[in-house]
Amino acid sequence: xxxxxxxxxxxxxxxxxxxxxxxxxxxxxxxxxxxxxxxxxxxxxxxxxxxxxxxxxxxxxxxxxxxxxxxxxxxxxxxxxxxxxxxxxxxxxxxxxxxxxxxxxxxxxxxxxxxxxxxxxxxxxxxxxxxxxxxxxxxxxxxxxxxxxxxxxxxxxxxxxxxxxxxxxxxxxxxxxxxxxxxxxxxxxxxxxxxxxxxxxxxxxxxxxxxxxxxxxxxxxxxxxxxxxxxxxxxxxxxxxxxxxxxxxxxxxxxxxxxxxxxxxxxxxxxxxxxxxxxxxxxxxxxxxxxxxxxxxxxxxxxxxxxxxxxxxxxxxxxxxxxxxxxxxxxxxxxxxxxxxxxxxxxxxxxxxxxxxxxxxxxxxxxxxxxxxxxxxxxxxxxxxxxxxxxxxxxxxxxxxxxxxxxxxxxxxxxxxxxxxxxxxxxxxxxxxxxxxxxxxxxxxxxxxxxxxxxxxxxxxxxxxxxxxxxxxxxxxxxxxxxxxxxxxxxxx
RNA sequence: GGCCCAUUGGUCAAGUGGUUAAGACAUCGCCCUUUCACGGCGGUAACAGGGGUUCGAAUCCCCUAUGGGUCACCA
Numbered sequence: 001x002x003x004x005x006x007x008x009x010x011x012x013x014x015x016x017x018x019x020x021x022x023x024x025x026x027x028x029x030x031x032x033x034x035x036x037x038x039x040x041x042x043x044x045x046x047x048x049x050x051x052x053x054x055x056x057x058x059x060x061x062x063x064x065x066x067x068x069x070x071x072x073x074x075x076x077x078x079x080x081x082x083x084x085x086x087x088x089x090x091x092x093x094x095x096x097x098x099x100x101x102x103x104x105x106x107x108x109x110x111x112x113x114x115x116x117x118x119x120x121x122x123x124x125x126x127x128x129x130x131x132x133x134x135x136x137x138x139x140x141x142x143x144x145x146x147x148x149x150x151x152x153x154x155x156x157x158x159x160x161x162x163x164x165x166x167x168x169x170x171x172x173x174x175x176x177x178x179x180x181x182x183x184x185x186x187x188x189x190x191x192x193x194x195x196x197x198x199x200x201x202x203x204x205x206x207x208x209x210x211x212x213x214x215x216x217x218x219x220x221x222x223x224x225x226x227x228x229x230x231x232x233x234x235x236x237x238x239x240x241x242x243x244x245x246x247x248x249x250x251x252x253x254x255x256x257x258x259x260x261x262x263x264x265x266x267x268x269x270x271x272x273x274x275x276x277x278x279x280x281x282x283x284x285x286x287x288x289x290x291x292x293x294x295x296x297x298x299x300x301x302x303x304x305x306x307x308x309x310x311x312x313x314x315x316x317x318x319x320x321x322x323x324x325x326x327x328x329x330x331x332x333x334x335x336x337x338x339x340x341x342x343x344x345x346x347x348x349x350x351x352x353x354x355x356x357x358x359x360x361x362x363x364x365x366x367x368x369x370x371x372x373x374x375x376x377x378x379x380x381x382x383x384x385x386x387x388x389x390x391x392x393x394x395x396x397x398x399x400x401x402x403x404x405x406x407x408x409x410x411x412x413x414x415x416x417x418x419x420x421x422x423x424x425x426x427x428x429x430x431x432x433x434x435x436x437x438x439x440x441x442x443x444x445x446x447x448x449x450x451x452x453x454x455x456x457x458x459x460x461x462x463x464x465x466x467x468x469x470x471x472x473x474x475x476x477x478x479x480x481x482x483x484x485x486x487x488x489x490x491x492x493x
Numbered sequence: 494g495g496c497c498c499a500u501u502g503g504u505c506a507a508g509u510g511g512u513u514a515a516g517a518c519a520u521c522g523c524c525c526u527u528u529c530a531c532g533g534c535g536g537u538a539a540c541a542g543g544g545g546u547u548c549g550a551a552u553c554c555c556c557u558a559u560g561g562g563u564c565a566c567c568a
């Protein structure tokens with residue numbers, strides 16, 4: 001419940017426990033971030049644990065992606081596979097025997113049992129339920145196997161799994177710091193598998209064992225785990241372990257309302273970065289999806305996030321990931337960059353656009369920076385510097401500037417000799433020359449500047465005005481483009 | 494379908510029984526201006542619906558609707 005959370009008196013330990021899929025969802029990133037923020041808020045520890053109990057899903061290099069992504073996002077863990085810690089190993093496949101030991105203990109206690117049913121039988125169970133609306137639950141075929149039968153099966157090396165025996169009656173409740181108290185009927189709980197036939201634990205078992213063994217005080221995870229949490233609590237109770245504080249997070253949705261997914265083409269964190277978003281901006285944006293500081297502040301550094309973060313501010317309702325707002329926020333970060341830094345980032349995109357070396361790229365950067373929201377938009381904005389597009393002369397007509405094809409032609413013709421004579425070629429001198437010309441001709445400066453800008457760019461909108469573009473393009477190219485403009489207009493007018 | 498969760502403008506959201514229901518993005522208009530962007534000012538726009546409880550409900554309760562999650566030898 002909101003407002004009920006008290007600062008813990010023990011040291012806070014949170015964990016991020018991704019499975020190595022080679023891909024960092026935005027939702028996963030936020031889960032990691034909130035876990036990190038919560039731990040750091042209370043000067044606690046943030047732990048990275050790899051959940052690789054599904055051998056079939058092993059992806060080469062996926063763990064490195066996790067390390068890299070967290071580093072990029074500025075989320076630093078205190079313990080993890082690559083840096084060690086007092087509670088290792090931090091990779092679940094390396095903890096295999098641990099889980100088996102505890103599963104056996106559960107069998108002793110009578111809250112778990114061997115199951116020798118093969119997949120075929122389990123399948124048939126499902127089929128028999130199809131069409132009807134009955135809950136698909138294991139039928140407990142193996143629950144009452146005699147000790148002799150079990151031993152015989154074991155001796156024969158018959159494959160087995162270990163299942164958790166759910167109570168038949170009663171209810172199980174737990175309190176989530178975000179969602180409040182949730183109660184379910186035990187009769188609805190399935191005898192879930194704890195240990196798989198390959199000897200590996202399921203997530204459902206491993207997370208409980210590891211969270212306990214690693215001293216996790218706050219379990220921060222997506223709310224897709226809300227409905228299985230009662231089963232975990234039953235496990236904690238069976239072991240007599242303290243139940244951690246649960247912090248379930250609302251989902252992040254795509255604009256059409258479903259969960260974000262790679263399949264549907266939603267960008268991952270690394271996708272966003274390669275699209276030209278700044279990691280800090282993405283982290284900042286994601287922090288605000290499902291959490292509010294309670295103030296109107298929107299731009300946060302990581303330290304400020306740590307300071308401001310609180311469980312009370314976490315929203316229960318799912319949030320839609322809005323690219324437009326991310327883009328705006330990225331623009332805020334881009335504009336705050338020192339010019340050198342901006343230039344460094346932008347260089348790659350200049351290259352992609354094919355910008356020639358003899359253009360003053362730093363000048364381009366200084367024009368571009370205040371107008372850039374996302375880096376990958378750069379090539380399209382500056383393409384005209386590389387090659388004058390084959391533009392339509394209707395561009396010369398601009399109502400507010402009071403220009404049309406006729407006076408544009410006249411004015412370009414007037415501009416040409418003046419600029420040809422100009423020796424000192426820079427923005428100020430060009431601007432001065434052009435406005436002076438306008439004065440002499442008795443026209444508004446826009447009537448000179450607009451056609452020049454159009455002639456130089458062939459575009460309706462450009463970073464920088466006429467004189468700035470002329471400076472960057474250089475005298476020769478500028479005169480060349482003005483002549484092209486005159487030609488174009490001559491042909492049509 | 495069962496169970497669980499959610500529902501404030503197009504989007505993110507503040508709000509915890511009495512507010513002219515904040516703010517941001519987007520959108521629209523105006524100003525600034527060497528085009529565009531930035532910046533400044535302003536506008537449009539919301540408590541899903543219905544019942545209660547209460548002197549008074551966005552806030553509490555119930556029902557309905559809608560959306561989502563979950564029901565694997567995946568995590």
